[in-house]
Amino acid sequence: MNKKIRVLIVDDSAVVRQTLQSILESDPAIEVMGTAVDPFAAAEKIRREVPDVITLDIEMPRMDGLTFLRKIMKQHPIPVVICSSMATEGGQNALKALEYGAVEIISKPKVGTKKFLEESRIRFVDAVKAAAMTRRRKARPPVQPLKPQPKLDADAVIPAAKGAAPVQATEKIALIGASTGGTEALRVFLEALPVNCPPVAIVQHMPEHFTAAFAQRLDGICDISVKEAVDGSPMQRGQALIAPGNKHMLLKRSGAKYYVEVKDGPLVSRHRPSVDVLFRSGARYAGRNVVAAIMTGMGDDGAKGMRELFDVGAYTIAQDEATCVVFGMPQEAIKTGGVHKVLPLGRIAAEVVGKCR
Missing domain, CATH: 3.40.50.2300 (Response regulator)
Incomplete structure:
Protein backbone atom coordinates (compact mmCIF):
# COMPACT_ATOMS: atom_id res chain seq x y z
CA MET A 1 0.00 0.00 0.00
CA THR A 134 8.50 16.09 -7.45
CA ARG A 135 9.99 14.09 -4.58
CA ARG A 136 8.49 10.68 -5.33
CA ARG A 137 9.42 10.55 -8.99
CA LYS A 138 9.44 6.73 -9.12
CA ALA A 139 6.34 6.13 -7.04
CA ARG A 140 3.04 5.07 -8.54
CA PRO A 141 0.59 7.98 -8.76
CA PRO A 142 -1.90 8.04 -5.88
CA VAL A 143 -5.51 7.10 -6.52
CA GLN A 144 -7.88 9.72 -7.92
CA PRO A 145 -10.13 11.80 -5.66
CA LEU A 146 -13.48 10.41 -4.56
CA LYS A 147 -16.51 11.50 -6.56
CA PRO A 148 -14.65 13.54 -9.22
CA GLN A 149 -16.51 16.15 -11.20
CA PRO A 150 -17.31 15.35 -14.83
CA LYS A 151 -14.19 15.73 -16.93
CA LEU A 152 -14.84 17.42 -20.28
CA ASP A 153 -12.72 16.96 -23.36
CA ALA A 154 -12.03 19.37 -26.23
CA ASP A 155 -15.47 18.67 -27.76
CA ALA A 156 -16.78 21.22 -25.25
CA VAL A 157 -14.87 24.01 -27.02
CA ILE A 158 -14.03 22.93 -30.58
CA PRO A 159 -15.33 20.11 -32.83
CA ALA A 160 -12.88 17.44 -33.93
CA ALA A 161 -11.25 17.79 -37.34
CA LYS A 162 -12.96 15.94 -40.20
CA GLY A 163 -10.16 14.42 -42.22
CA ALA A 164 -6.80 16.05 -42.81
CA ALA A 165 -6.32 19.81 -42.61
CA PRO A 166 -5.99 21.70 -45.92
CA VAL A 167 -2.67 21.07 -47.65
CA GLN A 168 -2.27 24.65 -48.91
CA ALA A 169 1.36 25.69 -48.37
CA THR A 170 1.81 27.70 -45.19
CA GLU A 171 4.59 28.32 -42.73
CA LYS A 172 5.31 25.69 -40.11
CA ILE A 173 4.24 26.58 -36.57
CA ALA A 174 5.06 25.24 -33.10
CA LEU A 175 2.45 24.41 -30.45
CA ILE A 176 3.62 23.78 -26.87
CA GLY A 177 1.79 22.50 -23.78
CA ALA A 178 3.03 22.35 -20.18
CA SER A 179 1.88 22.38 -16.55
CA THR A 180 3.66 21.65 -13.25
CA GLY A 181 7.32 22.55 -13.68
CA GLY A 182 6.52 24.18 -16.99
CA THR A 183 7.50 27.72 -16.07
CA GLU A 184 11.15 26.71 -15.83
CA ALA A 185 10.91 24.28 -18.77
CA LEU A 186 9.48 27.04 -20.97
CA ARG A 187 12.30 29.38 -19.99
CA VAL A 188 14.86 26.78 -21.09
CA PHE A 189 12.97 26.11 -24.33
CA LEU A 190 12.36 29.75 -25.27
CA GLU A 191 15.86 30.92 -24.41
CA ALA A 192 17.21 28.37 -26.88
CA LEU A 193 15.11 29.61 -29.82
CA PRO A 194 16.79 31.81 -32.46
CA VAL A 195 15.40 35.25 -33.34
CA ASN A 196 14.01 33.92 -36.65
CA CYS A 197 12.28 30.90 -35.08
CA PRO A 198 8.91 29.69 -36.34
CA PRO A 199 5.76 31.13 -34.71
CA VAL A 200 5.07 29.55 -31.30
CA ALA A 201 1.80 29.23 -29.34
CA ILE A 202 1.97 28.04 -25.73
CA VAL A 203 -0.52 26.80 -23.16
CA GLN A 204 0.93 26.73 -19.65
CA HIS A 205 -1.48 25.97 -16.81
CA MET A 206 -1.34 29.04 -14.57
CA PRO A 207 -3.69 31.40 -12.77
CA GLU A 208 -5.42 34.41 -14.22
CA HIS A 209 -3.47 37.69 -13.82
CA PHE A 210 -0.20 35.74 -13.82
CA THR A 211 0.43 35.10 -17.52
CA ALA A 212 1.04 38.74 -18.48
CA ALA A 213 3.84 39.09 -15.91
CA PHE A 214 5.20 35.67 -16.86
CA ALA A 215 5.31 36.61 -20.55
CA GLN A 216 6.92 39.95 -19.74
CA ARG A 217 9.62 38.23 -17.71
CA LEU A 218 10.39 35.77 -20.51
CA ASP A 219 10.39 38.57 -23.07
CA GLY A 220 13.13 40.28 -21.10
CA ILE A 221 15.47 37.26 -21.06
CA CYS A 222 14.84 35.64 -24.46
CA ASP A 223 16.09 36.64 -27.90
CA ILE A 224 12.59 36.20 -29.32
CA SER A 225 9.49 38.24 -28.47
CA VAL A 226 7.21 36.68 -25.85
CA LYS A 227 3.69 38.07 -25.31
CA GLU A 228 0.47 37.18 -23.59
CA ALA A 229 -1.98 36.39 -26.39
CA VAL A 230 -5.05 38.51 -27.06
CA ASP A 231 -7.92 37.56 -29.30
CA GLY A 232 -6.82 37.90 -32.93
CA SER A 233 -3.05 38.00 -32.27
CA PRO A 234 -1.22 36.97 -35.46
CA MET A 235 1.27 34.10 -35.38
CA GLN A 236 4.61 35.63 -36.38
CA ARG A 237 8.19 34.43 -36.78
CA GLY A 238 10.41 35.21 -33.83
CA GLN A 239 7.45 35.43 -31.45
CA ALA A 240 5.82 33.20 -28.84
CA LEU A 241 2.24 33.75 -27.66
CA ILE A 242 1.22 32.51 -24.21
CA ALA A 243 -2.44 31.74 -23.51
CA PRO A 244 -3.86 34.06 -20.84
CA GLY A 245 -4.84 32.46 -17.55
CA ASN A 246 -8.47 31.34 -17.34
CA LYS A 247 -8.97 31.60 -21.13
CA HIS A 248 -8.74 28.98 -23.86
CA MET A 249 -6.45 29.70 -26.82
CA LEU A 250 -7.16 28.20 -30.25
CA LEU A 251 -5.17 28.33 -33.45
CA LYS A 252 -7.13 29.74 -36.39
CA ARG A 253 -6.30 30.31 -40.05
CA SER A 254 -7.08 33.01 -42.60
CA GLY A 255 -5.76 32.06 -46.03
CA ALA A 256 -2.12 31.12 -45.55
CA LYS A 257 -1.82 33.09 -42.29
CA TYR A 258 -2.37 31.87 -38.75
CA TYR A 259 -3.70 33.76 -35.75
CA VAL A 260 -5.06 32.82 -32.32
CA GLU A 261 -8.54 33.05 -30.87
CA VAL A 262 -8.81 33.68 -27.12
CA LYS A 263 -12.16 32.74 -25.63
CA ASP A 264 -14.08 31.65 -22.55
CA GLY A 265 -15.44 28.15 -22.20
CA PRO A 266 -15.75 25.24 -19.77
CA LEU A 267 -12.78 23.55 -18.17
CA VAL A 268 -11.33 20.98 -20.57
CA SER A 269 -9.32 18.11 -19.07
CA ARG A 270 -9.87 20.12 -15.83
CA HIS A 271 -8.03 23.14 -17.19
CA ARG A 272 -8.61 26.53 -18.79
CA PRO A 273 -6.51 27.16 -20.82
CA SER A 274 -6.32 23.57 -22.02
CA VAL A 275 -3.53 22.01 -24.06
CA ASP A 276 -6.08 19.66 -25.65
CA VAL A 277 -8.01 22.65 -27.01
CA LEU A 278 -4.89 24.23 -28.53
CA PHE A 279 -3.69 20.94 -30.02
CA ARG A 280 -7.10 20.08 -31.48
CA SER A 281 -7.34 23.50 -33.11
CA GLY A 282 -3.90 22.85 -34.59
CA ALA A 283 -5.08 19.53 -36.00
CA ARG A 284 -8.18 21.19 -37.44
CA TYR A 285 -6.58 24.24 -39.04
CA ALA A 286 -2.90 23.44 -39.62
CA GLY A 287 -2.45 19.65 -39.68
CA ARG A 288 0.95 18.63 -40.99
CA ASN A 289 2.22 22.20 -40.71
CA VAL A 290 2.38 21.78 -36.91
CA VAL A 291 5.33 20.73 -34.78
CA ALA A 292 4.03 20.12 -31.25
CA ALA A 293 5.74 19.43 -27.94
CA ILE A 294 4.23 18.38 -24.61
CA MET A 295 6.27 19.08 -21.50
CA THR A 296 6.31 18.42 -17.78
CA GLY A 297 2.97 18.41 -15.97
CA MET A 298 0.48 16.54 -13.81
CA GLY A 299 -2.50 14.80 -15.40
CA ASP A 300 -3.33 14.04 -19.03
CA ASP A 301 -4.22 17.39 -20.63
CA GLY A 302 -2.83 17.42 -24.15
CA ALA A 303 -2.60 13.65 -24.64
CA LYS A 304 -5.73 13.33 -26.78
CA GLY A 305 -4.95 16.49 -28.69
CA MET A 306 -1.43 15.30 -29.47
CA ARG A 307 -2.80 12.04 -30.84
CA GLU A 308 -5.15 14.05 -33.08
CA LEU A 309 -2.18 16.08 -34.34
CA PHE A 310 -0.23 12.88 -34.97
CA ASP A 311 -3.12 11.40 -36.95
CA VAL A 312 -3.27 14.38 -39.34
CA GLY A 313 0.46 14.35 -40.06
CA ALA A 314 1.89 16.80 -37.52
CA TYR A 315 5.27 16.07 -35.92
CA THR A 316 5.01 15.45 -32.17
CA ILE A 317 7.53 15.51 -29.32
CA ALA A 318 7.29 14.59 -25.62
CA GLN A 319 9.71 15.62 -22.89
CA ASP A 320 11.47 12.65 -21.30
CA GLU A 321 10.93 11.48 -17.73
CA ALA A 322 14.46 12.31 -16.56
CA THR A 323 14.06 16.04 -17.21
CA CYS A 324 10.39 16.42 -16.16
CA VAL A 325 9.37 17.72 -12.77
CA VAL A 326 6.24 15.56 -13.20
CA PHE A 327 6.09 13.03 -16.05
CA GLY A 328 2.28 12.85 -16.14
CA MET A 329 1.30 14.75 -19.30
CA PRO A 330 4.16 13.49 -21.52
CA GLN A 331 3.65 9.94 -20.28
CA GLU A 332 -0.07 10.00 -21.09
CA ALA A 333 0.66 11.38 -24.57
CA ILE A 334 3.20 8.62 -25.17
CA LYS A 335 0.64 6.00 -24.09
CA THR A 336 -1.76 7.13 -26.84
CA GLY A 337 0.84 6.31 -29.49
CA GLY A 338 0.75 9.90 -30.72
CA VAL A 339 4.39 10.85 -30.08
CA HIS A 340 7.11 10.64 -32.74
CA LYS A 341 10.07 11.37 -30.45
CA VAL A 342 10.82 11.54 -26.73
CA LEU A 343 13.58 14.02 -25.90
CA PRO A 344 15.26 15.65 -22.89
CA LEU A 345 14.25 19.26 -22.31
CA GLY A 346 17.55 20.65 -23.57
CA ARG A 347 17.06 19.15 -27.04
CA ILE A 348 13.42 20.08 -27.69
CA ALA A 349 14.05 23.60 -29.05
CA ALA A 350 16.57 22.36 -31.63
CA GLU A 351 14.21 19.59 -32.70
CA VAL A 352 11.30 22.00 -33.10
CA VAL A 353 13.34 24.45 -35.15
CA GLY A 354 14.79 21.68 -37.29
CA LYS A 355 11.42 20.13 -38.08
CA CYS A 356 9.92 23.54 -38.88
CA ARG A 357 12.51 24.24 -41.58
Whole structure:
Protein backbone atom coordinates (compact mmCIF):
# COMPACT_ATOMS: atom_id res chain seq x y z
CA MET A 1 0.00 0.00 0.00
CA ASN A 2 1.37 3.43 -0.93
CA LYS A 3 2.27 5.80 1.86
CA LYS A 4 -0.07 8.77 2.15
CA ILE A 5 1.08 12.25 1.16
CA ARG A 6 1.49 14.23 4.38
CA VAL A 7 0.53 17.91 4.04
CA LEU A 8 1.12 20.91 6.28
CA ILE A 9 -1.35 23.78 5.71
CA VAL A 10 0.00 27.27 6.54
CA ASP A 11 -2.62 30.05 6.44
CA ASP A 12 -3.70 32.72 8.92
CA SER A 13 -7.40 32.18 8.11
CA ALA A 14 -9.12 29.54 10.21
CA VAL A 15 -11.79 29.12 7.51
CA VAL A 16 -9.17 28.45 4.85
CA ARG A 17 -7.30 25.98 7.08
CA GLN A 18 -10.45 24.05 7.89
CA THR A 19 -11.73 24.06 4.30
CA LEU A 20 -8.40 23.02 2.80
CA GLN A 21 -8.04 20.22 5.35
CA SER A 22 -11.51 18.91 4.49
CA ILE A 23 -10.77 19.12 0.75
CA LEU A 24 -7.40 17.38 0.90
CA GLU A 25 -8.47 14.64 3.29
CA SER A 26 -11.42 13.78 1.03
CA ASP A 27 -8.77 12.03 -1.09
CA PRO A 28 -7.57 8.72 0.39
CA ALA A 29 -4.01 9.35 -0.76
CA ILE A 30 -3.59 12.54 1.30
CA GLU A 31 -3.24 13.11 5.04
CA VAL A 32 -3.10 16.58 6.62
CA MET A 33 -0.41 16.17 9.30
CA GLY A 34 -1.08 19.62 10.73
CA THR A 35 -2.03 23.25 10.22
CA ALA A 36 -0.23 26.46 11.19
CA VAL A 37 -1.42 30.05 11.57
CA ASP A 38 1.91 31.56 10.44
CA PRO A 39 5.47 30.59 9.38
CA PHE A 40 6.77 30.55 12.97
CA ALA A 41 4.17 27.98 14.00
CA ALA A 42 4.90 26.07 10.77
CA ALA A 43 8.63 25.98 11.54
CA GLU A 44 7.93 24.42 14.95
CA LYS A 45 5.82 21.68 13.36
CA ILE A 46 8.47 21.01 10.68
CA ARG A 47 11.12 20.56 13.41
CA ARG A 48 9.02 17.75 14.89
CA GLU A 49 7.88 16.15 11.63
CA VAL A 50 8.78 16.99 8.03
CA PRO A 51 5.77 17.05 5.66
CA ASP A 52 5.81 15.84 2.07
CA VAL A 53 4.08 19.04 0.85
CA ILE A 54 3.32 22.49 2.29
CA THR A 55 0.40 24.66 1.19
CA LEU A 56 1.35 28.26 1.90
CA ASP A 57 -0.42 31.62 1.97
CA ILE A 58 1.60 34.75 1.09
CA GLU A 59 0.01 37.42 3.31
CA MET A 60 0.39 36.39 6.96
CA PRO A 61 1.28 37.99 10.30
CA ARG A 62 4.84 38.09 11.72
CA MET A 63 6.42 36.76 8.49
CA ASP A 64 5.08 36.77 4.93
CA GLY A 65 4.88 33.57 2.94
CA LEU A 66 7.52 34.56 0.36
CA THR A 67 10.13 35.19 3.05
CA PHE A 68 9.29 31.85 4.67
CA LEU A 69 9.42 30.09 1.28
CA ARG A 70 12.89 31.47 0.58
CA LYS A 71 14.13 30.42 4.02
CA ILE A 72 12.64 26.92 3.91
CA MET A 73 14.07 26.23 0.45
CA LYS A 74 17.56 27.13 1.66
CA GLN A 75 17.35 25.20 4.93
CA HIS A 76 15.04 22.23 4.26
CA PRO A 77 13.65 22.03 0.70
CA ILE A 78 10.06 20.80 0.73
CA PRO A 79 7.59 20.97 -2.22
CA VAL A 80 5.36 24.03 -1.72
CA VAL A 81 1.99 24.90 -3.26
CA ILE A 82 1.18 28.61 -2.95
CA CYS A 83 -2.50 29.31 -2.21
CA SER A 84 -3.01 33.04 -1.89
CA SER A 85 -5.03 36.03 -3.05
CA MET A 86 -1.73 37.93 -3.19
CA ALA A 87 -0.68 35.72 -6.10
CA THR A 88 -3.07 37.64 -8.36
CA GLU A 89 -1.70 41.15 -7.84
CA GLY A 90 0.13 41.78 -11.10
CA GLY A 91 1.64 38.31 -11.06
CA GLN A 92 4.85 39.56 -9.38
CA ASN A 93 4.29 37.66 -6.14
CA ALA A 94 3.60 34.47 -8.08
CA LEU A 95 6.76 34.96 -10.15
CA LYS A 96 8.81 35.46 -6.99
CA ALA A 97 7.27 32.33 -5.46
CA LEU A 98 8.29 30.28 -8.50
CA GLU A 99 11.78 31.79 -8.44
CA TYR A 100 12.11 30.84 -4.78
CA GLY A 101 11.10 27.25 -5.53
CA ALA A 102 7.29 26.86 -5.31
CA VAL A 103 6.00 23.95 -7.37
CA GLU A 104 2.51 25.29 -8.08
CA ILE A 105 0.51 28.51 -7.71
CA ILE A 106 -3.22 28.62 -7.00
CA SER A 107 -4.77 32.07 -6.67
CA LYS A 108 -7.77 32.48 -4.39
CA PRO A 109 -10.21 35.40 -4.28
CA LYS A 110 -10.26 37.85 -1.39
CA VAL A 111 -14.01 37.31 -0.98
CA GLY A 112 -15.95 34.07 -1.28
CA THR A 113 -12.80 32.07 -0.51
CA LYS A 114 -14.50 29.08 1.12
CA LYS A 115 -16.86 28.56 -1.84
CA PHE A 116 -13.97 28.96 -4.28
CA LEU A 117 -11.88 26.37 -2.46
CA GLU A 118 -14.75 23.88 -2.37
CA GLU A 119 -15.46 24.35 -6.09
CA SER A 120 -11.74 23.91 -6.85
CA ARG A 121 -11.45 20.63 -4.93
CA ILE A 122 -9.92 18.57 -7.74
CA ARG A 123 -7.49 21.32 -8.68
CA PHE A 124 -6.15 21.49 -5.12
CA VAL A 125 -5.86 17.74 -4.78
CA ASP A 126 -4.04 17.47 -8.12
CA ALA A 127 -1.69 20.32 -7.18
CA VAL A 128 -0.69 18.59 -3.93
CA LYS A 129 -0.18 15.29 -5.72
CA ALA A 130 1.93 16.96 -8.39
CA ALA A 131 4.04 18.61 -5.70
CA ALA A 132 4.52 15.29 -3.93
CA MET A 133 5.60 13.66 -7.17
CA THR A 134 8.50 16.09 -7.45
CA ARG A 135 9.99 14.09 -4.58
CA ARG A 136 8.49 10.68 -5.33
CA ARG A 137 9.42 10.55 -8.99
CA LYS A 138 9.44 6.73 -9.12
CA ALA A 139 6.34 6.13 -7.04
CA ARG A 140 3.04 5.07 -8.54
CA PRO A 141 0.59 7.98 -8.76
CA PRO A 142 -1.90 8.04 -5.88
CA VAL A 143 -5.51 7.10 -6.52
CA GLN A 144 -7.88 9.72 -7.92
CA PRO A 145 -10.13 11.80 -5.66
CA LEU A 146 -13.48 10.41 -4.56
CA LYS A 147 -16.51 11.50 -6.56
CA PRO A 148 -14.65 13.54 -9.22
CA GLN A 149 -16.51 16.15 -11.20
CA PRO A 150 -17.31 15.35 -14.83
CA LYS A 151 -14.19 15.73 -16.93
CA LEU A 152 -14.84 17.42 -20.28
CA ASP A 153 -12.72 16.96 -23.36
CA ALA A 154 -12.03 19.37 -26.23
CA ASP A 155 -15.47 18.67 -27.76
CA ALA A 156 -16.78 21.22 -25.25
CA VAL A 157 -14.87 24.01 -27.02
CA ILE A 158 -14.03 22.93 -30.58
CA PRO A 159 -15.33 20.11 -32.83
CA ALA A 160 -12.88 17.44 -33.93
CA ALA A 161 -11.25 17.79 -37.34
CA LYS A 162 -12.96 15.94 -40.20
CA GLY A 163 -10.16 14.42 -42.22
CA ALA A 164 -6.80 16.05 -42.81
CA ALA A 165 -6.32 19.81 -42.61
CA PRO A 166 -5.99 21.70 -45.92
CA VAL A 167 -2.67 21.07 -47.65
CA GLN A 168 -2.27 24.65 -48.91
CA ALA A 169 1.36 25.69 -48.37
CA THR A 170 1.81 27.70 -45.19
CA GLU A 171 4.59 28.32 -42.73
CA LYS A 172 5.31 25.69 -40.11
CA ILE A 173 4.24 26.58 -36.57
CA ALA A 174 5.06 25.24 -33.10
CA LEU A 175 2.45 24.41 -30.45
CA ILE A 176 3.62 23.78 -26.87
CA GLY A 177 1.79 22.50 -23.78
CA ALA A 178 3.03 22.35 -20.18
CA SER A 179 1.88 22.38 -16.55
CA THR A 180 3.66 21.65 -13.25
CA GLY A 181 7.32 22.55 -13.68
CA GLY A 182 6.52 24.18 -16.99
CA THR A 183 7.50 27.72 -16.07
CA GLU A 184 11.15 26.71 -15.83
CA ALA A 185 10.91 24.28 -18.77
CA LEU A 186 9.48 27.04 -20.97
CA ARG A 187 12.30 29.38 -19.99
CA VAL A 188 14.86 26.78 -21.09
CA PHE A 189 12.97 26.11 -24.33
CA LEU A 190 12.36 29.75 -25.27
CA GLU A 191 15.86 30.92 -24.41
CA ALA A 192 17.21 28.37 -26.88
CA LEU A 193 15.11 29.61 -29.82
CA PRO A 194 16.79 31.81 -32.46
CA VAL A 195 15.40 35.25 -33.34
CA ASN A 196 14.01 33.92 -36.65
CA CYS A 197 12.28 30.90 -35.08
CA PRO A 198 8.91 29.69 -36.34
CA PRO A 199 5.76 31.13 -34.71
CA VAL A 200 5.07 29.55 -31.30
CA ALA A 201 1.80 29.23 -29.34
CA ILE A 202 1.97 28.04 -25.73
CA VAL A 203 -0.52 26.80 -23.16
CA GLN A 204 0.93 26.73 -19.65
CA HIS A 205 -1.48 25.97 -16.81
CA MET A 206 -1.34 29.04 -14.57
CA PRO A 207 -3.69 31.40 -12.77
CA GLU A 208 -5.42 34.41 -14.22
CA HIS A 209 -3.47 37.69 -13.82
CA PHE A 210 -0.20 35.74 -13.82
CA THR A 211 0.43 35.10 -17.52
CA ALA A 212 1.04 38.74 -18.48
CA ALA A 213 3.84 39.09 -15.91
CA PHE A 214 5.20 35.67 -16.86
CA ALA A 215 5.31 36.61 -20.55
CA GLN A 216 6.92 39.95 -19.74
CA ARG A 217 9.62 38.23 -17.71
CA LEU A 218 10.39 35.77 -20.51
CA ASP A 219 10.39 38.57 -23.07
CA GLY A 220 13.13 40.28 -21.10
CA ILE A 221 15.47 37.26 -21.06
CA CYS A 222 14.84 35.64 -24.46
CA ASP A 223 16.09 36.64 -27.90
CA ILE A 224 12.59 36.20 -29.32
CA SER A 225 9.49 38.24 -28.47
CA VAL A 226 7.21 36.68 -25.85
CA LYS A 227 3.69 38.07 -25.31
CA GLU A 228 0.47 37.18 -23.59
CA ALA A 229 -1.98 36.39 -26.39
CA VAL A 230 -5.05 38.51 -27.06
CA ASP A 231 -7.92 37.56 -29.30
CA GLY A 232 -6.82 37.90 -32.93
CA SER A 233 -3.05 38.00 -32.27
CA PRO A 234 -1.22 36.97 -35.46
CA MET A 235 1.27 34.10 -35.38
CA GLN A 236 4.61 35.63 -36.38
CA ARG A 237 8.19 34.43 -36.78
CA GLY A 238 10.41 35.21 -33.83
CA GLN A 239 7.45 35.43 -31.45
CA ALA A 240 5.82 33.20 -28.84
CA LEU A 241 2.24 33.75 -27.66
CA ILE A 242 1.22 32.51 -24.21
CA ALA A 243 -2.44 31.74 -23.51
CA PRO A 244 -3.86 34.06 -20.84
CA GLY A 245 -4.84 32.46 -17.55
CA ASN A 246 -8.47 31.34 -17.34
CA LYS A 247 -8.97 31.60 -21.13
CA HIS A 248 -8.74 28.98 -23.86
CA MET A 249 -6.45 29.70 -26.82
CA LEU A 250 -7.16 28.20 -30.25
CA LEU A 251 -5.17 28.33 -33.45
CA LYS A 252 -7.13 29.74 -36.39
CA ARG A 253 -6.30 30.31 -40.05
CA SER A 254 -7.08 33.01 -42.60
CA GLY A 255 -5.76 32.06 -46.03
CA ALA A 256 -2.12 31.12 -45.55
CA LYS A 257 -1.82 33.09 -42.29
CA TYR A 258 -2.37 31.87 -38.75
CA TYR A 259 -3.70 33.76 -35.75
CA VAL A 260 -5.06 32.82 -32.32
CA GLU A 261 -8.54 33.05 -30.87
CA VAL A 262 -8.81 33.68 -27.12
CA LYS A 263 -12.16 32.74 -25.63
CA ASP A 264 -14.08 31.65 -22.55
CA GLY A 265 -15.44 28.15 -22.20
CA PRO A 266 -15.75 25.24 -19.77
CA LEU A 267 -12.78 23.55 -18.17
CA VAL A 268 -11.33 20.98 -20.57
CA SER A 269 -9.32 18.11 -19.07
CA ARG A 270 -9.87 20.12 -15.83
CA HIS A 271 -8.03 23.14 -17.19
CA ARG A 272 -8.61 26.53 -18.79
CA PRO A 273 -6.51 27.16 -20.82
CA SER A 274 -6.32 23.57 -22.02
CA VAL A 275 -3.53 22.01 -24.06
CA ASP A 276 -6.08 19.66 -25.65
CA VAL A 277 -8.01 22.65 -27.01
CA LEU A 278 -4.89 24.23 -28.53
CA PHE A 279 -3.69 20.94 -30.02
CA ARG A 280 -7.10 20.08 -31.48
CA SER A 281 -7.34 23.50 -33.11
CA GLY A 282 -3.90 22.85 -34.59
CA ALA A 283 -5.08 19.53 -36.00
CA ARG A 284 -8.18 21.19 -37.44
CA TYR A 285 -6.58 24.24 -39.04
CA ALA A 286 -2.90 23.44 -39.62
CA GLY A 287 -2.45 19.65 -39.68
CA ARG A 288 0.95 18.63 -40.99
CA ASN A 289 2.22 22.20 -40.71
CA VAL A 290 2.38 21.78 -36.91
CA VAL A 291 5.33 20.73 -34.78
CA ALA A 292 4.03 20.12 -31.25
CA ALA A 293 5.74 19.43 -27.94
CA ILE A 294 4.23 18.38 -24.61
CA MET A 295 6.27 19.08 -21.50
CA THR A 296 6.31 18.42 -17.78
CA GLY A 297 2.97 18.41 -15.97
CA MET A 298 0.48 16.54 -13.81
CA GLY A 299 -2.50 14.80 -15.40
CA ASP A 300 -3.33 14.04 -19.03
CA ASP A 301 -4.22 17.39 -20.63
CA GLY A 302 -2.83 17.42 -24.15
CA ALA A 303 -2.60 13.65 -24.64
CA LYS A 304 -5.73 13.33 -26.78
CA GLY A 305 -4.95 16.49 -28.69
CA MET A 306 -1.43 15.30 -29.47
CA ARG A 307 -2.80 12.04 -30.84
CA GLU A 308 -5.15 14.05 -33.08
CA LEU A 309 -2.18 16.08 -34.34
CA PHE A 310 -0.23 12.88 -34.97
CA ASP A 311 -3.12 11.40 -36.95
CA VAL A 312 -3.27 14.38 -39.34
CA GLY A 313 0.46 14.35 -40.06
CA ALA A 314 1.89 16.80 -37.52
CA TYR A 315 5.27 16.07 -35.92
CA THR A 316 5.01 15.45 -32.17
CA ILE A 317 7.53 15.51 -29.32
CA ALA A 318 7.29 14.59 -25.62
CA GLN A 319 9.71 15.62 -22.89
CA ASP A 320 11.47 12.65 -21.30
CA GLU A 321 10.93 11.48 -17.73
CA ALA A 322 14.46 12.31 -16.56
CA THR A 323 14.06 16.04 -17.21
CA CYS A 324 10.39 16.42 -16.16
CA VAL A 325 9.37 17.72 -12.77
CA VAL A 326 6.24 15.56 -13.20
CA PHE A 327 6.09 13.03 -16.05
CA GLY A 328 2.28 12.85 -16.14
CA MET A 329 1.30 14.75 -19.30
CA PRO A 330 4.16 13.49 -21.52
CA GLN A 331 3.65 9.94 -20.28
CA GLU A 332 -0.07 10.00 -21.09
CA ALA A 333 0.66 11.38 -24.57
CA ILE A 334 3.20 8.62 -25.17
CA LYS A 335 0.64 6.00 -24.09
CA THR A 336 -1.76 7.13 -26.84
CA GLY A 337 0.84 6.31 -29.49
CA GLY A 338 0.75 9.90 -30.72
CA VAL A 339 4.39 10.85 -30.08
CA HIS A 340 7.11 10.64 -32.74
CA LYS A 341 10.07 11.37 -30.45
CA VAL A 342 10.82 11.54 -26.73
CA LEU A 343 13.58 14.02 -25.90
CA PRO A 344 15.26 15.65 -22.89
CA LEU A 345 14.25 19.26 -22.31
CA GLY A 346 17.55 20.65 -23.57
CA ARG A 347 17.06 19.15 -27.04
CA ILE A 348 13.42 20.08 -27.69
CA ALA A 349 14.05 23.60 -29.05
CA ALA A 350 16.57 22.36 -31.63
CA GLU A 351 14.21 19.59 -32.70
CA VAL A 352 11.30 22.00 -33.10
CA VAL A 353 13.34 24.45 -35.15
CA GLY A 354 14.79 21.68 -37.29
CA LYS A 355 11.42 20.13 -38.08
CA CYS A 356 9.92 23.54 -38.88
CA ARG A 357 12.51 24.24 -41.58
